Amino acid sequence: MMIFLASIMVLGLLGFVFAALLGMAADHFRVEVDPKVEAIAAILPGANCGACGAAGCYNFAERVALGEIVISGCVVGGKEVAEKIGSIMGVEVPSDYHKKIAAVHCGATTKDRKKLARYEGVAKCSAAHQLRGGGLACGFGCLGFGDCFCVCPFDAISMEGGLPKVDPDKCTSCGKCVAACPRRIISIVPHDFGAVIACSSKDPGAMVRKICPVGCIGCKICEKAVPEVYKVVDNLAVIDYSAQGVDPAPAIAKCPTKCIVK
Amino acid sequence: MSELLGIFFAAFLINNILLIRFIALCSFFGVSTKLDTSIGMSSAVIFVMTVSSAISWIAYNTVLAPLHLEFLRTAVFILTIASLVQLEELYLKKAIPALYRAMGIYLPLITTNCAILAVAFLAIDYKYNFIQSMVYSLGVSGGYSLAIILFAYVRERTALAPIPKWFQGYPIAFITAALMSLAFLGFTRMFGL
Missing domain, CATH: 3.30.70.20 (Alpha-Beta Plaits)
Incomplete structure (x- = not known):
């Protein structure tokens, strides 16, 4: 019986301590993310198809915000998404854009x-x-x-x-x-x-x-x-x-x- | 000192975790197609394995052994290692972003790798003290890096070689790994270990 209680206590306590530590660390080591990245990621289709060349939609958003990929880079979203990303980034969609x-x-x-x-x-x-x-x-x-x-x-x-x-x-x-x-x-x-x-x-x-x-x-x-x-x-x-x-x-x-x- | 060197080389070459013990084969085949991914994985393994074997040694010898709860070690090790790697990731992201980007996806990936847990178990089964278990985990992770980087070199060449269609990809990778494993068997009994 003792060992039963002790094992529950130890595992519970360890879990609690680690959870508290992680919670504190997440708050303490928070990294500010460019709000543009979040905004762009919300617009994207979220298919994670990789047709743009980035590793998934979130990575595409990060790289667009850094200016590494053009705003019309998302082939799934097409012109509509390109325009929305353009309004976030403050860039016009180029006129030679073709679906x-x-x-x-x-x-x-x-x-x-x-x-x-x-x-x-x-x-x-x-x-x-x-x-x-x-x-x-x-x-x-x-x-x-x-x-x-x-x-x-x-x-x-x-x-x-x-x-x-x-x-x-x-x-x-x-x-x-x-x-x-x-x-x-x-x-x-x-x-x-x-x-x-x-x-x-x-x-x-x-x-x-x-x-x-x-x-x-x-x-x-x-x-x-x-x-x-x-x-x-x-x-x-x-x-x-x-x-x-x-x-x-x-x-x-x-x-x-x-x-x-x- | 010679004892520590013995532990290191036994783990590094003679009982190489990938090629002799056949642990952590999933990552060995999964991320060895390119040299830079295998280097990223190796650095993550060295980092995570050293830290996790330290923390699991402490958890075992200060909490579990005195309370006679040795049977809980699997659950406790997984809990401690997973939380610790999460913590490291948060810290690295804030403090050393360059290192965080270099390790990238491999840091969370390696957390659930069997090699990490195996080293924590083996260090306890061999009844190593703290210093010995640290040297042991360094040896194992160094051996992992050596094997996977050598393997990545070979795979980069075989990707370009004229291999029959039915052997392309994983079949030739397994054959390569078997030949490398045979070569590593040559280290057996070296240094009288």
């Missing part, structure tokens, strides 16, 4: 895809890609098993006709789908630019014509229509997204295979 989203560089739905063989392996893009591209004739296009759809933490990707579709309102350009796609057909682009090349094929035009109705054939019509924006490299049109302010629309109408989309 970025993930864009899919393939336009072939399941019925457009020509198959050379039937694939019955694991229903994952990563597996199909290693097995001769899942029997797909196109060595560059979407495999359609939705690895990007599975990995998206914000529910921004839906699969329509075997092709991922990005919801621009939900997409935060975190880049998880870019990394998940084994064929590298997703990239992060400025949302308001108004043009995306929906093809990744570097095959010569004649070959693309045989296997895909919506592939880029490298005809250079877009390059002639809007030379500031489009460039055909390796039989594939690419967009120079730094050419802001130039309207890319004329080429969209002229593209013979309609592989430039808004």
Whole structure:
């Protein structure tokens, strides 16, 4: 009985002493935190996704307050959060701020895809890609098993006709789908630019014509229509997204295979 | 003096806590991917282990042993070590912010590490006096630092080496650790210890 009481007393007393010590120390060694850090941390989405490059949202707030990261650094919060942080920091949001989203560089739905063989392996893009591209004739296009759809933490990707579709309102350009796609057909682009090349094929035009109705054939019509924006490299049109302010629309109408989309 | 040196080298090399005793392996594999994280972890281990073995020796020999409450040592050690590290963290944040930033996340992480508790237990099992247990904890934490820093050097190289896909990452790390452990077995019976 004695030992029972003694052990309760000792543990209770030790706990009490340490609690008191810690309480006193917390008060005595209090460090003043920049109030801006707390204010910024309260605004942030709190997803701790790490897409900004900082170790979590609080670390982002600390580094913004120190001026190490620009106020529009939070890709999830977008312009709205950037403006709020700007009002705390007393900085204007730069006028060249553009929301970025993930864009899919393939336009072939399941019925457009020509198959050379039937694939019955694991229903994952990563597996199909290693097995001769899942029997797909196109060595560059979407495999359609939705690895990007599975990995998206914000529910921004839906699969329509075997092709991922990005919801621009939900997409935060975190880049998880870019990394998940084994064929590298997703990239992060400025949302308001108004043009995306929906093809990744570097095959010569004649070959693309045989296997895909919506592939880029490298005809250079877009390059002639809007030379500031489009460039055909390796039989594939690419967009120079730094050419802001130039309207890319004329080429969209002229593209013979309609592989430039808004 | 030679006895203290013996305790130090036995803990440092011959009974190296990571490679011979296989304690604290989680941090050994977790933070050894880069050299600077392993150095940060090592400094936190040296700091926390020395202070915690001192305080747990005092707690054991002044409170638990006289009251014959030795069976409470696990609970008491965890309580004292956890509170102490909290206290250290608060103090460092205020007094030496540079050191606090250097140790960063590793200080609270190491608090719950098994090596810290193991050293407190082992020093008591060996019936060391206060000075001996301090030397012992210095030896153990020095051995920890030696092993993890060497290991980080090797892992930085293996990260760039052309390793078969199935061996990349943890498999090759475990193989490396096993080879290092074999090398450390060579220290057995050194200095007649």
